[in-house]
Amino acid sequence: MSEKMKYLQLLFKQFPTIQDVCTEIINLKAILNLPKGTELFLTDIHGEDEAFTHVLRSASGVIKAKIEDTFGNHISTKDKKSLATLIFYPEQKLEIIKKEEGENLDEWYRMTFYRLVTVCKQVSHKYTRSKVRKALPKEFSYIIDELLHVNYNDTNKEEYYQQIIESIIELKQTDKFITALCEVIRKLTVDRLHLIGDIYDRGPGADIIMEELVNYHSCDVQWGNHDILWMAASTGQWNAMATALRVSMKYDNMKTLESGYGINLLPLARLAMDSYGSDPCNAFKIKADSKSIYTREDELLLSRMHKAISVIEFKLDAVAAKRRPEFGLEGRILLDKINFETGTITIKGKEYPLKDKEFPTVDPKDPFKLTKAEEQVMEKLEENFTKSYKLKRHMDFLFDKGSLYLIYNDNVLYHGCVPANADGSFKEFEVEKGIKLKGRALLDKFDELARKAYYQNDGVINDWLWYLWCGSCSPLFGKDQMSTFERYFVSDKSTHKEHQDPYFKLRDDEAFCSKVLEEFGLNIETSHIINGHIPVKVKEGESPIKANGRLLVIDGGFSKAYQGVTGIAGYTLIFNSYGLRLSAHGAFESVEKAITEEQDILFSTFVLDRVMRKRVADTGVGVDIQEQIEELELLLEAYKDGQLIKKWTGK
Numbered sequence: 001m002s003e004k005m006k007y008l009q010l011l012f013k014q015f016p017t018i019q020d021v022c023t024e025i026i027n028l029k030a031i032l033n034l035p036k037g038t039e040l041f042l043t044d045i046h047g048e049d050e051a052f053t054h055v056l057r058s059a060s061g062v063i064k065a066k067i068e069d070t071f072g073n074h075i076s077t078k079d080k081k082s083l084a085t086l087i088f089y090p091e092q093k094l095e096i097i098k099k100e101e102g103e104n105l106d107e108w109y110r111m112t113f114y115r116l117v118t119v120c121k122q123v124s125h126k127y128t129r130s131k132v133r134k135a136l137p138k139e140f141s142y143i144i145d146e147l148l149h150v151n152y153n154d155t156n157k158e159e160y161y162q163q164i165i166e167s168i169i170e171l172k173q174t175d176k177f178i179t180a181l182c183e184v185i186r187k188l189t190v191d192r193l194h195l196i197g198d199i200y201d202r203g204p205g206a207d208i209i210m211e212e213l214v215n216y217h218s219c220d221v222q223w224g225n226h227d228i229l230w231m232a233a234s235t236g237q238w239n240a241m242a243t244a245l246r247v248s249m250k251y252d253n254m255k256t257l258e259s260g261y262g263i264n265l266l267p268l269a270r271l272a273m274d275s276y277g278s279d280p281c282n283a284f285k286i287k288a289d290s291k292s293i294y295t296r297e298d299e300l301l302l303s304r305m306h307k308a309i310s311v312i313e314f315k316l317d318a319v320a321a322k323r324r325p326e327f328g329l330e331g332r333i334l335l336d337k338i339n340f341e342t343g344t345i346t347i348k349g350k351e352y353p354l355k356d357k358e359f360p361t362v363d364p365k366d367p368f369k370l371t372k373a374e375e376q377v378m379e380k381l382e383e384n385f386t387k388s389y390k391l392k393r394h395m396d397f398l399f400d401k402g403s404l405y406l407i408y409n410d411n412v413l414y415h416g417c418v419p420a421n422a423d424g425s426f427k428e429f430e431v432e433k434g435i436k437l438k439g440r441a442l443l444d445k446f447d448e449l450a451r452k453a454y455y456q457n458d459g460v461i462n463d464w465l466w467y468l469w470c471g472s473c474s475p476l477f478g479k480d481q482m483s484t485f486e487r488y489f490v491s492d493k494s495t496h497k498e499h500q501d502p503y504f505k506l507r508d509d510e511a512f513c514s515k516v517l518e519e520f521g522l523n524i525e526t527s528h529i530i531n532g533h534i535p536v537k538v539k540e541g542e543s544p545i546k547a548n549g550r551l552l553v554i555d556g557g558f559s560k561a562y563q564g565v566t567g568i569a570g571y572t573l574i575f576n577s578y579g580l581r582l583s584a585h586g587a588f589e590s591v592e593k594a595i596t597e598e599q600d601i602l603f604s605t606f607v608l609d610r611v612m613r614k615r616v617a618d619t620g621v622g623v624d625i626q627e628q629i630e631e632l633e634l635l636l637e638a639y640k641d642g643q644l645i646k647k648w649t650g651k
Contacts, residue, residue, distance in 0.1 A: 004634070011635045021636050027128070028629050032617035035126040037191025038062060039409065041573035043532030044198040044224070046559035047256065049205025051569070051588035053212060054601065057088040059189045060572035060583055061605070063119075066189065070122045071115075081598045083115055090182040092595045094175050109174050113165055116181045117147045123188040124148060126577070135187045135217070137180045143168075144184065187217050194408070196532040197224025197415030197476070200256075201247050202559045206230075207260030210394040213401075221402035224415040224532065225469055225476040228450065232465030234395040235457050236382040239320050239466045242313035245381070249306040251561065252286045261391040265305070267380045271373050272304035275360050281307045283356045283488050287561075311361055312378065314485055317470075318368045320463060326430065327467050331481045335359075335367035345490065352490045399454055404447040404475065405520075409575070409619040412520045416478040416533040417503035418443065424512050426519070427501075429473040439519045443475055478503065478533060504534055513547035528552055528580070530573065539567025544582060549608060556584060563587060569601065577615070580608040 015021045040060060045052045058064065064084050071080060086093045101108045124132045136144050143164060150161050168177050193216055200206045213219055223231070229247075232240030245268070248257050257263040281303035294302070314335055321329040337346045343357035361371050370378070385391065405414035418439060419427035426438040431445050449464040468474045470482045479498040486495040506512040507529075514524040529551040536544045536553050544553045554573050557566030569587040573580065585601045593599045616622045 007631070008635050008638050011631065012638075015632070015635065018636065018639050021632055021639065025629055025632050025636070027130075028625050028632070031128060032615065032622055032625055034128070034616050035577035036409075036614040036616055036619050037126065037621075038189065038577075039192050039194060039575040040190045041194045041196060041413070041530055041554055041575070042558075042570075043196035043415070044535070044555040044558050044562075044570075045195070045203075045206075045209055046198055046201055046226070046561070047203025047206040047209065047253065048558050048560065048588075049203065049208040049212075050591055051558060051585075051601070052205075052209050054088070054588055054591065054594055055570075055572055055585070056193070056212065056216075057186060058084070058600065059186065060574060061600075062189050062574060062576075063087055063185065064600070066122050067119060070119055075115075083112075083119070085595060085598045086112070086178070087116070087119070087182045087185050089591065089595050090179040091175075092591075094178065096596065106169055109169055109178075110165060112178065113147075113168070113181075116178065116185070117144075117150070120144070120181060120185050120188070121148055123185055127188065132188065135184055137183065140177055140180045143177070144181065191218065192408075193219035194406070194413055194530075195219065195221045196413050196530060196554065197222050198226045198532060199224070200226040200230045201244075202251050202253070202561045204253055204255045205260075206256050207390065207394065210397065214394065214397050219401060220406055220408070221398055222406055222413050222415050223398065223402050223404060223450075223476065225474070227398060227402075228465055228468045228476055230391075231395055231398060231450070231454060232462065232469065233385050234388075234391050235454060235462055235465070236386045237462045237465060238378050238382065239313070239316045240469065241378070241381050241385055242309055242316055243469070245309045246306065246313050249286060249302065249309060250284075252302075261385075261388045263384045263388065264380065267377045268305050268309060269301060271377050272301065272308040274373065275371075276304040276307055276358070279304060279307065279358045279360070281356070283307075284310065307356075308361075308374075308377075310484075310488060311359065312370065312374050315362075315368045315370055315374075320466060322368075324463050324467075327463075327471055328473075329467075329471065331483075332470075332485075334485050335362060338362075338364075338367070340364045347486065347490070347495055352492055352495065354489050355491055356489055395454070399451060404443050404450070407520055407522065407620070409621060410522060410527045411530055411575075412517065412522060412527070413530045414443070414475065415531070416474075416476045417501050417507075417531075418516055418519070419473050419475055419478075419501055420503040420506055420512075422502045424502075424506055424509070424515070427473060442473075446475065476533075500534070507531070507546050507551050507553075510547040510550055513550040517550065524550070530554060535562045535566045536571070537566060538584070539565075544571055545608065552580075552582065552608070554582070558585075560587075577613045579614075581605055582608055 015024060042052070042055065067080050067084055097108065098105060132148070133141065133145060146164065147161065151157070168174055195213065199209050199221070213221070221227070229240050229244055233244045245257070248254060254265060258265060280300070284303045284306040285299070286302050286306060317329070317332040318335060321327065321332040334345065334347070338354070338359070339345070340359065343354050344351050345354055361374060363369060405412060419429065419442065421427050428436040428438045429442055430436045431442070431449070437445050446464070446468060449461065450468060453461040453465045468476050470477055472480045478501040481498055483496045483498050513529060516529055517524045517527050528549070531551060531553045532555040534553065535555045535557050536542050538556065544556065546553060552573060554571040556568045556571035557563045558570035563569050568584050570585045572583045572585065574583065583605045588601045589599065616625065
């Protein structure tokens with residue numbers, strides 16, 4: 001009771017009068033009866049910033065649906081497409097329209113104001129007026145608020161509203177006003193964005209995506225294995241920095257490193273030229289973007305840089321694996337298994353020829369020791385990674401708004417898996433000596449360790465971030481080993497095999513998925529697991545809907561690197577007041593085509609769950625609001641006890 005009184009005292013400071021308490025209770029009870037807000041789920045973006053931005057701006061087809069609901073057959077299909085494109089890309093579309101309309105531009109403005117305000121009314125209906133006001137841009141807040149509540153049958157205000165429009169045109173505020181309205185529509189269309197991991201690597205614009213997320217009105221992130229790699233690299237963890245560079249080199253993604261975060265690659269280039277100057281590095285050719293234009297000399301230098309950082313990574317990983325034997329990463333210790341005279345390597349008792357036998361920076365007597373030049377490269381990289389303001393801002397955001405998993409509105413969201421055994425039991429892992437954890441408790445512990453590693457930046461704790469990238473019991477990695485060295489140096493593909501955690505077979509089983517839902521305290525009849533990480537092979541007939549709808553895999557190949565495997569270009573999931581809807585996407589060509597040709601990438605939609613319209617009261621958010629109401633009602637009772645109030649106020 002004493003603790004409750006302390007809490008009520010804090011509430012008292014926030015609501016100092018009975019009227020304040022009553023007003024808030026009335027407000028919260030009313031909110032419970034509003035329709036549930038729209039949630040948008042995305043995963044495995046992998047640096048594809050243009051496709052991501054388009055899906056975000058179009059709300060994965062929701063805005064087009066709102067336009068259709070609003071206007072139906074009252075305007076043409078062409079006009080509806082044009083209006084949608086204007087909402088997605090107002091600045092660029094306005095430049096085109098101004099050239100097309102010529103002398104009719106003012107009339108176009110009047111018509112477009114009306115249409116945009118009408119759409120804005122449609123998307124704002126499910127929110128309180130207070131919430132809508134908070135979404136309005138300061139410079140046009142009063143004007144938009146007035147127009148959203150216009151009554152066209154009210155002759156008393158007809159001229160008033162008309163003058164607002166005419167004044168906007170006369171004062172040449174049209175473009176700014178349209179852009180502001182479009183932004184409000186986009187904000188109100190999606191109440192919350194969930195990004196279920198892997199923002200980084202593969203594509204060129206992870207930093208652009210992060211900037212969008214930092215500025216987005218309401219979102220959360222469930223970390224992916226590629227995200228945790230960059231989170232570790234940002235602390236100066238050498239294994240992670242080397243790996244992040246290697247992956248970036250492999251996929252021709254220096255733009256994120258250099259332009260995005262200011263990572264200087266010149267020291268690595270010098271090392272590559274000095275140590276690998278006569279090495280063709282054939283096994284390290286980069287997967288160049290089709291738009292990239294490299295000379296033969298450029299490609300050769302990049303291949304040498306790729307090999308130089310890879311060898312550094314293999315050395316560092318072996319040292320870390322030996323330093324932390326409890327991680328069970330002996331498979332990362334390979335350089336000492338090379339016979340430099342015969343050009344072979346022994347892996348798990350079997351000898352294999354090496355595709356590449358050149359190791360100018362490896363001392364056979366001490367194969368894991370960095371050369372002086374390699375150490376200098378890593379020291380410079382550590383300075384770059386830890387002093388990049390933009391990188392730190394983005395990583396701070398991932399820790400502030402992110403987590404290993406999230407329970408939200410009766411669904412559990414996580415990127416990879418809950419580590420499991422083949423029999424369907426949860427896999428145990430000894431996180432600390434004598435302490436074995438599994439299931440949700442293991443994920444909670446890994447989340448805690450990740451935060452400690454980032455904020456304390458202690459070398460020993462930082463190893464856990466590296467483990468989450470490549471460890472066999474990592475819920476983000478979800479495989480028994482990472483065969484990076486073998487893929488570069490050994491032709492025999494049997495050595496490349498990385499066995500997935502049994503979870504990825506078990507997730508087809510409804511009983512197992514029910515067990516996972518129960519582990520997270522969720523209702524097995526109404527809740528879902530929402531996953532990413534492993535692309536759904538649509539072209540082979542695989543379905544993203546698992547275990548009779550209990551689990552949804554929404555990684556459909558957003559990254560171009562995976563689209564040949566999946567056959568599509570990504571999934572998005574929409575959860576609104578009417579239920580769940582899964583959409584499949586085609587490849588995104590460019591923003592330019594999306595604007596000039598009004599192309600979209602949404603090509604099929606599946607309705608997963610159709611329900612009686614959900615109110616806020618029917619959601620997890622509603623449960624939280626109900627708890628707030630109960631606490632406020634306790635405060636109201638306390639107000640009726642004059643002695644308590646006297647004690648708190650000193651009166």
